[in-house]
Amino acid sequence: MISRRRFTALSAASLCSGVAKARSLGAIAKTYAASSESNYKVSQYVDIRIGTGGHGHCYPGATLPFGMVQLSPDTYNRGWDWCSGYNYSDSSIMGFSHTHLSGTGIGDMLDILVMACTGAVKTVPGTREHPEEGYRSRFHHEDERASPGYYSVLLSDYKITAELTATERTGMHRYTFPKNDESYLIVDLAHGYDDGPNVVRWSNLRVQGNDTLIGGKSTARWANGREIYFAMKVSRPFDSIEIFVDGHRVDNHSTELQGKSIQAVLHYKTSAQEKILMKTAVSGVDEAGAMKNLEAEAPHWNFDAVREQAAQTWEENLSRIRVDGGTLKQKQIFYTSLYHSLLAPTIFDDVDGRYRGMDGQNHTLETGEHNFSTFSLWDTYRAAHPLLTIVKPELIPAMMNCLIRMAEQSAMGMPIWPLQAKETKCMTGYHSAVVIAEAVAKGFPGIDLQRAAKVMRKEALESDVRGLPLYRENKFIPCDVFPQSVSVSLDYCYDDWAVSRVLRAAGDTETSIALEKRSQGYRNLYDKQTGFMRPRLKTGEWALPFAPNEMGHSKQWRDYAESNPWQATFAVQHDPAGLAELMGGRSALKSKLDGIFNASSELPPDAPPDITGLVGQYAHGNEPSHHIAYLYLYTDTPYETQPRIHSLLESMYDNKPDGLAGNEDCGQMSAWYVMSAMGFYMTDPTSGAYVFGSPVFDRITIATTQGRKFVINVTRSNADEVYIQSIDRSGHDYGKLWFTHDDLTSGTSFHIKMGSAPNRSLGADPVLAPPSASLHTQDVT
Numbered sequence: 001m002i003s004r005r006r007f008t009a010l011s012a013a014s015l016c017s018g019v020a021k022a023r024s025l026g027a028i029a030k031t032y033a034a035s036s037e038s039n040y041k042v043s044q045y046v047d048i049r050i051g052t053g054g055h056g057h058c059y060p061g062a063t064l065p066f067g068m069v070q071l072s073p074d075t076y077n078r079g080w081d082w083c084s085g086y087n088y089s090d091s092s093i094m095g096f097s098h099t100h101l102s103g104t105g106i107g108d109m110l111d112i113l114v115m116a117c118t119g120a121v122k123t124v125p126g127t128r129e130h131p132e133e134g135y136r137s138r139f140h141h142e143d144e145r146a147s148p149g150y151y152s153v154l155l156s157d158y159k160i161t162a163e164l165t166a167t168e169r170t171g172m173h174r175y176t177f178p179k180n181d182e183s184y185l186i187v188d189l190a191h192g193y194d195d196g197p198n199v200v201r202w203s204n205l206r207v208q209g210n211d212t213l214i215g216g217k218s219t220a221r222w223a224n225g226r227e228i229y230f231a232m233k234v235s236r237p238f239d240s241i242e243i244f245v246d247g248h249r250v251d252n253h254s255t256e257l258q259g260k261s262i263q264a265v266l267h268y269k270t271s272a273q274e275k276i277l278m279k280t281a282v283s284g285v286d287e288a289g290a291m292k293n294l295e296a297e298a299p300h301w302n303f304d305a306v307r308e309q310a311a312q313t314w315e316e317n318l319s320r321i322r323v324d325g326g327t328l329k330q331k332q333i334f335y336t337s338l339y340h341s342l343l344a345p346t347i348f349d350d351v352d353g354r355y356r357g358m359d360g361q362n363h364t365l366e367t368g369e370h371n372f373s374t375f376s377l378w379d380t381y382r383a384a385h386p387l388l389t390i391v392k393p394e395l396i397p398a399m400m401n402c403l404i405r406m407a408e409q410s411a412m413g414m415p416i417w418p419l420q421a422k423e424t425k426c427m428t429g430y431h432s433a434v435v436i437a438e439a440v441a442k443g444f445p446g447i448d449l450q451r452a453a454k455v456m457r458k459e460a461l462e463s464d465v466r467g468l469p470l471y472r473e474n475k476f477i478p479c480d481v482f483p484q485s486v487s488v489s490l491d492y493c494y495d496d497w498a499v500s501r502v503l504r505a506a507g508d509t510e511t512s513i514a515l516e517k518r519s520q521g522y523r524n525l526y527d528k529q530t531g532f533m534r535p536r537l538k539t540g541e542w543a544l545p546f547a548p549n550e551m552g553h554s555k556q557w558r559d560y561a562e563s564n565p566w567q568a569t570f571a572v573q574h575d576p577a578g579l580a581e582l583m584g585g586r587s588a589l590k591s592k593l594d595g596i597f598n599a600s601s602e603l604p605p606d607a608p609p610d611i612t613g614l615v616g617q618y619a620h621g622n623e624p625s626h627h628i629a630y631l632y633l634y635t636d637t638p639y640e641t642q643p644r645i646h647s648l649l650e651s652m653y654d655n656k657p658d659g660l661a662g663n664e665d666c667g668q669m670s671a672w673y674v675m676s677a678m679g680f681y682m683t684d685p686t687s688g689a690y691v692f693g694s695p696v697f698d699r700i701t702i703a704t705t706q707g708r709k710f711v712i713n714v715t716r717s718n719a720d721e722v723y724i725q726s727i728d729r730s731g732h733d734y735g736k737l738w739f740t741h742d743d744l745t746s747g748t749s750f751h752i753k754m755g756s757a758p759n760r761s762l763g764a765d766p767v768l769a770p771p772s773a774s775l776h777t778q779d780v781t
Contacts (some may be wrong), residue, residue, distance in 0.1 A: 025066055025168060025347065025370070025395065030706040042322065042420035043315045045335035047655055048146040048552035053088030054658030055612065055621070058340065059100040060144070064310055065317045065342040066372070066395070069282055070100040071164045071171030073153065074110055076128060077193050080609065085193065088657035091221035092131040092138045093155065096164060097191060098171050098280055099228065103429075103664025104376065105610065106426065108222040108419065112230050113191035118158045118176040118183050123244050123263045125191070128245065135186055148318070148339060149310025165307040167297040168347060168473065173278040174303045177270035184268060185278065187232065189217055190261035200260045201225070206287075207253045208235040208652040213264060214287050223422035226343065227356070228282055228498050231290040235277035235301045236394040284373075284420055296351040297398045316611060317342055320391045323678070325698025325714070332655040334677050336441075336697075337670035341387050344380070344624050344666040345399060348420060356421040358410035361686060363780065370398045371405075373420050378427035379623045382436040383675050384667035385681045389442055390702060390744065397446030401434045402440045404448060407415045407455035414459045416466075420443035425466070428484055428561045429491030430459055435687055437498035440505050441688035442741040453506035455707070456499040460515055468492065476524040479535030479543050483557035486525055486535050487624075490571040493522045496688050497574040497773055519773060522572050526582050531592060533569045535559040549617060550604055562610045563624040564603075566596050566617035573627055573684045576634040577772035590635035596628065597644070597772060613652050613661030620652045621662025626672050627683045633691050633737055634769055639723055640759035645676050645693040646722040678702075679712055680739075687771040691738045694722045708747030716754035724762060725755040737763035 020696040049057030061072020074097050075090035076082040081454050085097065095115030102109060115125075115135045126134020126371065137155035145152045152163040161176040177183050189203045203217035216229035243250045245259040279298040283289035298306070318338055323331065349355035355371035357363045365371060376384075380647050389396055406415045410423055414433055417426035436452050443504040467482045471492045479485040500515035514615075527534045527542055535543040535553055543553035548566050552559030560568050569592070572579040580589035599616040612621030619625045652661040653673050660669055675681045679695025695714050702710040728751040739748070769775070 025064075041315055041337075042318045042335050043148050043311065045328075045331045046148055046314075046318070046339045047332045047336050048148070048151075048339070049088065049657045050333070050336045050655060050659045051340065051664045052084075052086055052657050054660065055081060055609070055662055056658065056660040056669075057081065057083045057101075057103045057105070058086075058660075058662050058664050060146045061096070061100065062149050062166040062310065063343065064149060064166055064168050064313055065392075066168075066345060066347055067166055067343075068169045068347045069098050069166050069171045069280075070102075070346075071096060071098050071166050071173070072100050072151065074113065074191070076108070077110055077191065077195060079657065080105070080107075083193070083663075085110045088141070090128060091140075092126075092128055092136045093153065094125040094136050095186070095188065095191070096162065096173065098230070098282055101374065102197040102340065102666055103669065104666060105663045106222050106424075107193035108219075108226075110191060110193045111217065111228045112232075112282070113188045114173060114278060114280075115159065115186050115188070116155065116160045116162060116177070116183075116276075118160070118178065118180045119185060120182070121184060121186075121242065122185065123188075123265070125188075131287075146735050147311065148314035148415065150307050163303065165303060165310050166423045166702075167306060167310070169283075169293040170281040170298045172298060172303055172306050173280075175276050175278075177268070177274050177276065179270065179272040180781070181269045182267075183270040185234070185238075185266040185276070187264040187266070189214060189215060190263065192219055193221060197260075202704055203259060203262050205243065205262050205264060207241060207243070207264075210241075213409075214291065215262070216287060216290075217452075222424050222426075223419035226284075226420040226422045228284065228420070228770045229287045230280055230282050231294045232278060232280040233294065234266065236268070239269060240265070240267045241265065262662055277303055283350050284348050284356040285350055285354045288355055289352070293351050314339070317391070320700040320703045321674075323697040323699070324701075326696050330677065330696055331657050333421070333653050333659070333673060336655075337673040337677075338391070340664055340670035341384055341667040341674060342392070344372045344374040344376065344384075345372040347371070358406045358415075358418065358421055358423060360421065361409075368398070369401060370395075372402045373418060374666060375403070375415055375418050375432070376431060376668070377415065377417060377431040377435060379665040379668040380671075381431040381438075381672035381685060382623055382626050382668060383681065385435045385438060386685050387667075387671040387674055389439065389444070389741070393444070393643070393705060393745075396439050396444045400436050400447045400452070403436060404452050404455060404771070407432070407449070407459070412465060413463050414455060428488045429495050430466075431491070431495065431498075433459070433495045433498040433502070436499040438682075438685040440502050441686055449502070449506050453503050453508060456502055457508065457511060460496060460499045461511070466509060471521075474538070475518070475521045476536055477558050478538035479553065480537050484559060484561040485587070486533055486559050486565075486568050487561035487563060487571070488566060489525055490522055490533065493519045493572070494574050496521075501686050518772070519574060520578065522575070522579070523582055526569075528582075531569075532565040532582065533571070534565065549600070549602060551606055551608075556575045561624075562608050562622055563619070564607070564617065565609070566599060567619060567624045570596070570628045570631060571624060574686065575771060575773035576631050576683065578774035580634055581774065590632065590637055590640070593628070593632055593635070593640075610662060615651075616647070620648055621660075623665065623668055626668070630681050630683045630691050630693065633683070633763065634772065636764055637760070638737055639673070639760060641691075642694040642723050642758070649673065649676055649694075649696060679714070683770065684772075688741045689738050689771050690741070691770050692724060692727070692752075694724070694754075702744070704731040704745045704747060708745070710744045710747060711749040713749070713751045714754060715751070721754040721756050723755050723758045725753040725759050726762070727752050735762070736768050
């Protein structure tokens, strides 16, 4: 079991050839648009600075939705707050690399760094304290410009303006130089996240003519052994080239160069305001794949055309949701959150359909399929994937089939946290099962249901990794045998429920019933005396000592994954009604919810840094808490969800670089805001049901399939009216505080009236409660 913190501590479619269009996400569907106003652009509200400071771990560079290339500046490449390679607190830039992670708590990537310089050649980056010692340059934030698909900055030390844009698999640079006889571009293959002496396993470089570099590398970092290949061209042939291999200059450039540290220096004499462009494609397959990607997606040197196409692609995606009303700040947070939610998963295939599989072999996709990477599943199953089913439904079957293929190819079975064809094994559970079960519950076509059932059944019943045999044997995982036992056990209960949903849909009723029963194993960890989920020894006894804000009973390891008993006690997303019954009833669940929000926020010294954004012991800065405020909907006072959600929306997000309460985590932190600001969320994605919260905006319009629109109209006298008074559906009183995915996709319209005091009866009848495993006879699909 790998904890992300423990690890850290130790296309332009109109410009592409036909083959590129066939493999372009942008070419799949462009029929979704919530706004018909041609001059109104929702992308104007995206503030890419948000999340680039504090602990957000976001990068500000150029990419497309789910793009394979993320071309962005690197200010530092070590330490937790530089997992994306950039932090707003820095004042110098090392260069611009082509692959980045968005918001993660472990660093990797930052491949193929390029920097534009003048003066004496320096082949090391220098330090943040003394950037002049290397090829770094100082910069000022007032000289940065960033918008979806574009980034620029003035490199102050060199008086060079750097501009970046991207297609799906390529990055394009444009550097405006001063007059200088000693201008150069440096390409550093040794650069990467935490680029210690043993991180690069191998790298190679070939020079073709006087304008092309081709190569690749393999690294031993988080995704240990991953390989990345590239093909790079410059618009102006270099006057000369120097290459350094493992610290030594190499004069013979006619053969492939190999080493663990390779730098290429492209020399130029530049005139004032001269522009030199570079375009780089990447591949996870081989150098030939990178060159095909380059030729297909960037066959020209029209930087402005690529930038405009990137902006248009982003506008098409962001405008699938139109919000009216609210403040400028709320719209900036909303659309920036939606932007962040569309950065991952990332495509990881070439324009010819080839991709590197989880078995380390190269494969070719069937027409219409895609391979993906960067599935931060422990985080994103909660809100990011549910949001993608709403805004990118055309990609869901391909993503699900990708997860199925990964499970078939990987020695680890069901995907956990796959990154560029490597299983990082990060975090607990195997929540790819939840993501697939959600898609099945929502009725997405094109998913190979029988293949999904086969790999999921095997994981649940046969897998011998990550504590699963202990779980199957004991119906919980003993804390004196396995780390993070409480969280792992609860995650496996939820995964059992998810697998049971898919097996039932696939016709395996017998196994489905068995797993439904096993998913109730969360009851084995609930201590009625203390009222918390607690670790148990292999003898069955409760482990001591115990405190609700502690991480566990032993100094050997934690019993909870990035959480504590307060947060883990509510980790029963598939069965809140059953949890309420276990606690003593709906009023007991309400009291426990009040308890977590009103508890002292004190944490022990060994608490992981992820437990941030505290309201009592509720921690919005990390994912295990994200559904908790919505659990009031399963109590006798469901209205209490509404002010809680409103308060979290206001207090945990800001339109500033440090505007996120914790790591952005590949879209999850942002997706929570998008969903909640629209007024609904999924406490259990496998149910296919959304629960109402407290909408921020006056009107929400979502473009769905076949030209339909899902609309929520909100009436309120002022922004302080956060309580739902009534919900009307098509002119009739709705009466419930939840709805289905079918309601959303069929073009339903809701009218919500808000007020300053709660409607205590709305949704309070237990018969009207949202779906729960203990009540799963409610068919919401």
